[in-house]
Amino acid sequence: MEKITFTPQEGEAVEFYILEQTMIGGTNYLLVTDSEGEDGEALILRDVSEPEDPEAVYEIVEDDETLNAVAAVFEKIMDDIDIIQ
Numbered sequence: 001m002e003k004i005t006f007t008p009q010e011g012e013a014v015e016f017y018i019l020e021q022t023m024i025g026g027t028n029y030l031l032v033t034d035s036e037g038e039d040g041e042a043l044i045l046r047d048v049s050e051p052e053d054p055e056a057v058y059e060i061v062e063d064d065e066t067l068n069a070v071a072a073v074f075e076k077i078m079d080d081i082d083i084i085q
Contacts (some may be wrong), residue, residue: 031074044070
């Protein structure tokens with residue numbers, strides 16, 4: 001499973017495992033978890049990188065409407081999981 005390192009502006013770096021990736025309306029989203037097991041916490045990250053920036057920049061999706069819409073897409077892609085919000 002591929003890993004990425006998420007470094008918040010304030011705080012320590014955290015490694016996440018990428019479960020799935022999708023693009024909606026020209027925006028890339030990642031479904032990530034903090035554990036390789038089934039009991040990990042899942043988050044959805046949105047790519048907010050500038051086109052000329054060589055390093056990817058992601059933010060945690062917190063808006064309920066966006067979160068619900070993107071979670072529904074990931075549930076359809078990964079029909080063997082349920083995303084509890």
